[in-house]
Structures are given as C-alpha cells and as structure tokens.
Amino acid sequence: MLFRIDPASSQGLADQIAAQVRRALIEGRLSPGDRLPAARELAEGLDVNMHTVLRGYSQLREEGLVEVRRGRGAQIRSGDRAVLRQEAELTSAITELKELAARLGIDRDQLADRIRRA
Template identity: 55%
Template sequence: MLLRIDPDSTAALYDQIAGSVRRETAAGRLAAGDRLPSAREVAAALDVNLHTVLKAYQLLRDEGLVEMRRGRGAVISARADALAELRAEAAALAARARALGVGPDVLAALVRAAGEDA
C-alpha cells in the first residue's frame, strides 16, 4: 500500500492518509477483505503521531470504507468493490472530459454537484 503525505499541504495530515487509502482502493490495489497495516506501523513509517493515523482510520470507518475488527485491526469493507465497479466508468468519464478539454478538478466539481442534486 502506497501512502503519501505532504506536511506543507493545507489539507490535514489525517485527511491525506485517508486519501491515500481511498486512492489505493479506487485503483484496485486494495480490495475488500484486505487488512490495513497497523496504525502504529503507519505512524512509524510516515513519522507522524499515532493519533493522526487513528483519526484517519476512524474517518475511513465513518465513511464505511474500512471496518474495525477485533483482533484483525482495520479491514477494507465490501464498499471497496463498489468503488472498483465504478472505476471503469470513472476512467471513461475522465477520458471524455480530457477530450473535451475539461480538467480533472472541474470534472470532480461537476460530479460533486451531480451527487448533491441526486
């Protein structure tokens, strides 16, 4: 699992860690049932506070992407399959947007607006 954080970014560190997990799931490198590394290990590797990682895992749990299981730690939930299913359509949409000269940020705003209307 690839994790990237930028301490100079305006986004909170825990949000960036959660974002890494979301990105790995969307890319299909993490699938339902996969175990996330322990929060302690992530904290040591990224050289951040343990509570920052725990907060990221809590955020992911609140979103339903991750389940906390006793004895197994944080596990990717079945929600990951839904993300993987949308991946092909997202890629097609992104390709169409690129062909029309619409950048990814604008496209993301468009999708967000569509989601709020729905």
C-alpha cells in the same frame, strides 16, 4: 501499500492518509478484505502520531469503506468491489468539492443549498 504525506499541504495529515486509501480503492490497488497497515507501524513509518493514523482510519470507517476492530486492525470492508470503488470515488469528489467551496468562501450550508438546487 505505500503511504506518503506532505506536511506542507493544506490538507490535514489524517485526511491525506484517508485520501490515499480511497485512491487505492479507486485504482484497484486495494480490494475488499485487504488489511491496512497497523496504525502504530504506519505512524512510525510516516513519522506522525498514531492518533493521526487512527483519525484517518476513523474517517474511512465513517464513510463505510473500512472496518476497524480492536486487536484485529483495519481492513477494507467486504462487499462488491465495484460498489466500494464507486463509494470511494463519490467521497473523493465530495471532499474536493468541500475544499473548493472553502477556498471560495462558501460555507457548508451554502454549499448544501447549491447542491440541492443543482
């Protein structure tokens, strides 16, 4: 999997890394059980701090898309490919919605209220 980051983007580097993994899941380029690049190797390849990569992987773990094990690295969670794809799509949509709300000056609580009313 090829990662690319844009240092000039308003999106954080760790967020860009996580978004690219989500996109690869959505597009079928990653499947359950696939290993992600080692954090150190990816950091060197992207010329970023290893902790930036680990933050991106941590986001994916919190979203339930990736399993991270010390000494074994990160891999796509095992399970139904279609379900993982849908979860990645949902998370991507939520992220885009949060970014749009922030540009419009809508805070998280206001956004949550709007979602509940919808």
